[in-house]
Amino acid sequence: MTNVELFARADSWFQSQQWQVFPFQKETWEHYLAGKNGLLNAPTGSGKTYALWIPIVLEQIRARSRSAKAKTGIKAIWITPLRALSVEIKQAAERVIEGFQLDLTVGIRTGDTAEAERRKQQKQLPDLLITTPESLQLMLASKDYAQRLAHCQAVVIDEWHELLGTKRGVQMELALSRMKTIAPNLRIWGISATIGNLEQAREVLLGLDSKTNEKAVLVQANIQKQIEVYAILPETMDAYPWRGHMGLHLLDEVAAIVKRSKTTLIFTNVRSACEIWFQQLLDRYPEFAGEIAMHHGSIAKETRLWVEQAIRDEQLKVVVCTSSLDLGVDFAPVETIIQIGGPKGVARFMQRAGRSGHQPGKKSVIYFLATHAMELIEASALQKAVKHTLVEDRIPYLNSFDVLVQYLTTLAVSDGFYPNEIRQEVQNTFCFQAMTDEEWRWILNFISKGGQSLQAYDEFKKVEIEADGKFKVNSRKIAMHHRMQIGTIVGDVSLQVKFLGGGYIGSIEEYFISRLKPGDIFQFGGRRLELYQIKNMQVLVRNATGSGKAKLASWLGGRLSFSAQMSQLLREELYRANTSDLSVELAAMEPVFTRQRRESIVPSSNEFLIETFKTREGYHSLFYPFEGRFVHEALASLLAYRISLLTPISFSLAYNDYGFELLSDQPIDLESVIDNNLFSASYVHQDLQSSLNATEMAKRKFRDIAVISGLVFTGYPGKLIKTKHLQGSSQLFFEVFRDYEPDNLLLQQAIRETFEHQLEEGRVILALERINQQNIVVKECSKPTPFSFPIITDRLREKLSSETLADRIAKMTASFMK
């Protein structure tokens, strides 16, 4: 059957559905049937799913027209980063299969797949399989995977922008490097929303080998959606808080918007805010009962699915949610989006906006609610960013040795591997393109000998090297531990929350629950719960009866930062505050600026503002580069380190997107430290490296690395494994590596990742160069200013000290002896 005939069938099916074929869909079909690999840039809800399911199925029709006998076994794998989306994708595939009257089977394999279904798949994989990156790794960890996947013709990685720049993305790169070898007729396709570095996204996806790349294409849907951004402003600014991160002072304004619109999604940045907003809306507006719901990643799957269906069925007026609803297929009834607090990314903000007004020709409407006065500048900057589609890059990881350790162990667990063969594949991934021979040998040594082995009778046992050089795990126990560990790449240890009498409510981070005692009341999943006990990775609770104050479940979550472009927009907006050219938001901020000017200044483009003041806590010095949180983290530790060289001093550091604080128990002579080249753009690398050793930043980065590389065994939620004598914390590992094995590649990786992904060295140097051209204005204030308030009240802090431990203890002890 020719392509023309195949397309004719697809066209007529589209017509029978009363759909129109978009040019980007057709373009993708053509490239796919021509055997090309590629990346499709199309937004959620644009019909991207059919851009790829159609040609995958057409290919089957073509194959059957050539040979009457259909081959069994897997034909295509569709990877989705979110389990919750798998059902929709399956339904789309089934619709196509039914439309073409084929007898292809479709299956889902995720962490939620029932045991019976898994066993069935073990015998015979479905023709089309929908799965997650973790479940694909698990397939590579099972025996004879190579034969089972040999006839796979396509892997589609959906929402690739969500994986790019994460370790799950690296996991995917490695899995694809293997798939290319074992399935010679494989086509690789990614689907991505708009990000700044689409070309690079394709390069990372396809890897560096010439064979895959010579047939590579980038298809862009070019669907421009009109987005309208409004800031929610109060009647008067008197009540606008200087800090706080909930924005509840605008609850009534939010309720009014909800009432005006068909269905509204309220996005919060963290799950705890989601819980609070849900509860407060319901308390203040009881009439919303039955029409309001909550959706976040820790809520039980059944509840989430119910909420999603209820949105589609127009049963809900408002849903309070987190990034858990960022992705996925259309929610047609959604008319309005409200974003609470800074979204920290233009791409994310636009994606959320795009969840509303889905019908063709309709525009998306998003309201931005600034949770404190300073965030209104952000609202103003965001409008510009959206107008010019200034979306940020997703920076891919390089040399993620933790993921490589996990991957090689995976291969050793299933059929074993020969290093020379795998080395070539790994080297062709984007992530490991620059890996050296020495590093590769270190990794092999690490998994087979546990690093440097000092004693002849060392008993390290994980991956064994067999007589013919094959790396293989032979211990069933180690294999089992490893399989359980694969799914935990996302990071934190989470515990299941269950009622005493049974009934799963959701999952919660150990970090939060470890601070509670039995009998404590906490708010979770919209309920008031009383902690009964924690047992076997389960948190047993009952409905709280007393009226005691409930603690709010919190999640560490990732703190995000502004991109360079967004930071620049933010500065430009701020500098406008001293002019008469004010946006609505800036005009509304006038009382804040007045307050700020009473003690200090609102800087103009040629000024760099530093404020100092003293409170009960100590001596505060605040710096305002307006460069985004990550750059401020680096600048803060850099400056603290440089000052600490001049005099023994201890600092506590805090930051946000506007500036940062150095807090100490002694005053800093700013004039003299500035004269001592405080802002010098020389020796930045060395000074950052030294400051990193003095703070705990790398230690925090190491948490994920220890889990992913299998150093810290987290167990598996709900399953009790005897690991009592094997419990170690990532902190302990960090300390022993630092003290006894400083050249350990995983430790080095933690330091490097802090630099590359957090400290953004290049941007730090640019920021210093900019500061050096500005007039430094030091304002001695008598009390905290509006600019400083959100920073000095932040509790997530870093420490840096050049005093001896004994001196610090002496001071702490003395300060209490009055």
Place this chain on the structure above:
Amino acid sequence: MTTLLKYNQLEFVLHYSGAAFWKNGNCLLIADVHLGKVAHFRKNGLAVPAAVGLVNFELLEEVLSFFNPKSVIYLGDLFHSKTNNDWRAFSAFIERNAEQKHVLVAGNHDIISESHYKKLGIEVVSEIETHELLLTHHPTETDSKLNICGHIHPGVLLRGAGRQSLRLPCFFQSQNQLILPAFGVFTGKYILEPTATDRVFAIAQREVLDVSAYFQNQV
């Protein structure tokens, strides 16, 4: 490097390693060494640097030659798990220090059979009672005697001006009980909340510092 702790007529020299030397009895007390923990981890595929396993023995040698006691009493969790290659290193250590009497007060981790210890000339008991002291692994209530024990791996949190804070392992004495810090490296600590009447000796690198005043003046 050391600090003196007096309790009635009893005198203890607290060493930065976590060991306590009971002067009157010429006896060294050591809790929670967790020997073999590193080897046990390695045997199960968790690559703790092998060098860490040797540090415990270096520290043991150091503290033994510093005090040169007549006897050494291990207050439980001497070994982390089953015997492994660290047992050989331990045997060699005992042979080198045969002039001392070694006694193990068994803890919850001590699952190695008594006969193994007997072969090395080490006595294994569940507790030791003198007319002034009750030596146990788990903290145990007594009426009049001083209970010295381990198990907890005590640590304290100190806060200072400018949002400074430190977490340090410590010797922890409350009323008639003295809990020793964990001697072993790669063991971790549990943060206690002392009251005004407790005495707390924090370990700060190579020093032992009395920080009780910090807790006496807190509300």
